Amino acid sequence: MSTTNQLVVVPDAGRTLPPLPALPQSRHLATQIPGPRSQAMMVERRAQVSNGFGAQLPVFIDRADGGILLDVDGNRIIDLASGLGPTALGASNGRVRERLQAQLDRFTHTCFMTTEYQSYVEVCRWLNQHAPGSAEKRTALFSTGAEANENAVKIARYFTGRSKILAFDGAYHGRTHMTMSLTSKAHPYKTGFGPFSKDVVHVPVPTSPRGAADTLERSLDRVRAALWENDPATFAAMIIEPILGEAGCLIPQEGFLAGLREIADEHGMLLIADEVQSGMGRTGRIWAIEHEDVVPDLLVAAKALANGMPLSSVTGRADVMNAVHPAGLGGTYAGNPLSCEAALAVFEQLDAEGVLDKATELGRIAVDMLLPLVGAGQGVIDVRVRGAMIGIEFGDEDTLEPASQRAKAVSAYCHSNGVLALTNGVHENVIRLLPPIVIEPTLFRDGLQVIIDGIQETALNVTEAKADAGGR
Numbered sequence: 001m002s003t004t005n006q007l008v009v010v011p012d013a014g015r016t017l018p019p020l021p022a023l024p025q026s027r028h029l030a031t032q033i034p035g036p037r038s039q040a041m042m043v044e045r046r047a048q049v050s051n052g053f054g055a056q057l058p059v060f061i062d063r064a065d066g067g068i069l070l071d072v073d074g075n076r077i078i079d080l081a082s083g084l085g086p087t088a089l090g091a092s093n094g095r096v097r098e099r100l101q102a103q104l105d106r107f108t109h110t111c112f113m114t115t116e117y118q119s120y121v122e123v124c125r126w127l128n129q130h131a132p133g134s135a136e137k138r139t140a141l142f143s144t145g146a147e148a149n150e151n152a153v154k155i156a157r158y159f160t161g162r163s164k165i166l167a168f169d170g171a172y173h174g175r176t177h178m179t180m181s182l183t184s185k186a187h188p189y190k191t192g193f194g195p196f197s198k199d200v201v202h203v204p205v206p207t208s209p210r211g212a213a214d215t216l217e218r219s220l221d222r223v224r225a226a227l228w229e230n231d232p233a234t235f236a237a238m239i240i241e242p243i244l245g246e247a248g249c250l251i252p253q254e255g256f257l258a259g260l261r262e263i264a265d266e267h268g269m270l271l272i273a274d275e276v277q278s279g280m281g282r283t284g285r286i287w288a289i290e291h292e293d294v295v296p297d298l299l300v301a302a303k304a305l306a307n308g309m310p311l312s313s314v315t316g317r318a319d320v321m322n323a324v325h326p327a328g329l330g331g332t333y334a335g336n337p338l339s340c341e342a343a344l345a346v347f348e349q350l351d352a353e354g355v356l357d358k359a360t361e362l363g364r365i366a367v368d369m370l371l372p373l374v375g376a377g378q379g380v381i382d383v384r385v386r387g388a389m390i391g392i393e394f395g396d397e398d399t400l401e402p403a404s405q406r407a408k409a410v411s412a413y414c415h416s417n418g419v420l421a422l423t424n425g426v427h428e429n430v431i432r433l434l435p436p437i438v439i440e441p442t443l444f445r446d447g448l449q450v451i452i453d454g455i456q457e458t459a460l461n462v463t464e465a466k467a468d469a470g471g472r
């Protein structure tokens with residue numbers, strides 16, 4: 001099949017299209033994965049698209065609905081990634097579609113810095129009401145998670161008159177220049193892209209299975225030491241993901257975030273919670289930081305905020321958010337009206353339909369099915385679950401030495417069996433799952449069973465390889 005010079009033609013342009021019939025919510029393999037059409041399109045992709053963009057699963061998607069991705073070869077793949085988190089309410093959510101269609105007929109853009117529209121204000125109102133803490137709040141909207149984190153840093157610097165930022169090992173905050181500096185992992189995010197900000201200091205986050213051996217006090221002492229070594233009075237803020245997604249869904253030691261809150265107060269710094277991945281219901285609460293009962297000064301959201309439409313936000317105490325001079329914040333597309341409508345559709349559903357309970361239920365299923373694998377002789381050294389945010393870590397069960405090849409092998413098994421499961425982690429040794437919260441439990445169980453089968457199959461291969469090596 002040649003795809004050269006083909007333009008996508010929108011059928012029946014000019015009239016409102018009825019919704020497509022729902023996709024069957026079951027896994028189905030029509031071809032091998034990737035199938036022949038995806039493979040041909042991949043050739044063209046390589047000929048046209050910068051090599052700098054990776055692809056975890058090189059299939060081209062025709063439609064997506066609920067927990068299913070339908071590829072161009074007719075394969076129905078179980079979606080355990082939600083497009084890296086955003087499509088938490090399903091990639092073709094009915095209410096999002098209705099609001100987008102109505103807005104498309106009215107206008108697609110005016111620029112909120114030029115002329116106003118009410119949906120922007122309503123999104124800010126909901127975020128002000130739902131962000132943790134009772135203080136009066138204000139919100140500013142942007143487009144991407146990285147852009148919102150950049151702006152959170154700008155606001156913190158402006159408010160405190162200080163420049164340094166404390167960030168954490170394993171953190172991922174984005175790919176722009178400041179957020180690359182905040183991100184800790186060098187490859188693939190930073191290699192070759194420096195220089196980075198000298199005003200960022202990284203410290204370890206205590207998590208299982210490796211880092212939590214220390215007492216909470218010792219973990220917090222490391223933070224205090226890093227501040228003292230770099231003069232605490234020069235720090236504007238510390239920024240942390242309440243669950244470190246890119247690091248493999250690492251959950252900080254209990255009490256660590258509360259300890260950071262105290263340290264920040266002690267030194268007049270702000271605490272920024274990056275909830276780009278963990279927020280908007282994914283963990284069974286609207287914000288992951290609510291599990292720890294900690295109130296940040298600034299809270300950053302994106303991804304599931306508008307269910308896949310580009311929208312991000314910074315919400316914080318009114319005195320902090322209002323400190324910046326008018327026109328100091330903004331952006332041409334910041335708070336785009338279509339994205340705002342999508343966010344309002346998300347809020348309606350979060351407020352009304354037990355979405356948080358669904359995320360909690362997915363977490364229960366994951367605990368039941370995956371936790372028995374830890375230390376069971378198959379190289380699974382940790383399973384971390386908070387609602388629909390799940391990490392399965394691979395390594396040597398005695399030494400905890402990371403096993404990135406195992407994570408890759410399990411992920412490859414999943415892909416060829418019609419399940420999209422992502423690999424990540426500080427040592428690339430984690431399978432991370434971010435299923436749509438609305439995935440049907442039976443489909444989710446089927447996806448997890450494929451992962452378990454993959455773990456067993458690849459564990460057998462490792463045992464055989466070890467036996468072979470021993471025999472030579």
Ligand SMILES: Cc1ncc(COP(=O)(O)O)c(C=O)c1O
Nearest residue numbers: 144145146172173174245276277
């Ligand atoms: C915690 C966190 N912060 C920031 C970002 C960056 O968001 P974006 O890709 O929208 O710039 C991500 C993206 O994965 C993230 O997970």
